């Protein structure tokens with residue numbers, strides 16, 4: 691699959707998910723957004739760019755941290771995400787925040803525009819993550835920081851349940867092309883940052899426990915985010931059987947009194963511009 695096509699498909703998935711994204715009563719994106727902003731040490735008065743802002747899990751804590759003397763700009767390629775988050779920003783009366791359609795692969799701002807560039811659970815979705823990270827470095831002021839979050843480990847029950855769903859995909863349907871993961875572990879992340887002329891200052895792991903009333907609630911949550919990319923390829927007449935198989939795989943996640951609990955580990959990486967390493971493209 692070409693990188694352009696991959697990007698279009700990704701954005702289409704989030705466009706369809708936008709109205710329910712992070713609105714299904716499941717604690718997941720919210721606490722991770724707060725962690726990302728805290729790790730980035732966003733300060734009052736900072737100028738912040740939030741790439742792939744979605745429904746604002748990073749944007750709103752960043753806006754609180756900068757306060758009205760700062761400025762927070764969110765960009766997302768899915769127009770529905772931008773429209774709904776803009777409504778939320780307006781409702782909250784945040785005059786120092788704006789949200790616009792923009793590409794996280796190559797954000798269109800002058801070099802040195804921001805004190806902080808934040809990317810919550812988005813860089814691994816991009817056609818060329820290494821190039822994107824290099825672009826974020828160019829957007830930082832000399833003392834600026836980049837903070838990104840990426841997946842470290844999924845709950846084993848989640849992995850088994852997703853495998854159970856994937857077993858119902860048509861044999862001739864689209865399959866993700868195998869590729870090297872530039873965020874697979876601390877070593878790979880450090881190499882990705884170094885290649886982008888950035889120096890890692892910290893990589894920390896954060897765990898979030900997500901609770902679900904039952905398997906139907908878990909499926910509703912899947913439809914509300916990137917997992918929709920898999921679900922939408924399961925033929926409608928196989929969805930019930932796929933859900934039954936996923937329910938079986940989720941049994942180890944059942945908690946006393948009913949419901950399910952899944953724990954996800956996320957890495958937050960903070961990086962700064964490498965001192966003295968000017969990017970030749972910066973002046974162009």
Ligand SMILES: C[S@@+](CC[C@H](N)C(=O)[O-])C[C@H]1O[C@@H](n2cnc3c(N)ncnc32)[C@H](O)[C@@H]1O
Nearest residue numbers: 704719742743744747766767768793794795810
């Ligand atoms: C998993 S969500 C994360 C949203 C938010 N940062 C959060 O933590 O909840 C990924 C977001 O990135 C957006 N996205 C995907 N590819 C993008 C691109 N090339 N440019 C801008 N946004 C993109 C999607 O539309 C979606 O809103």
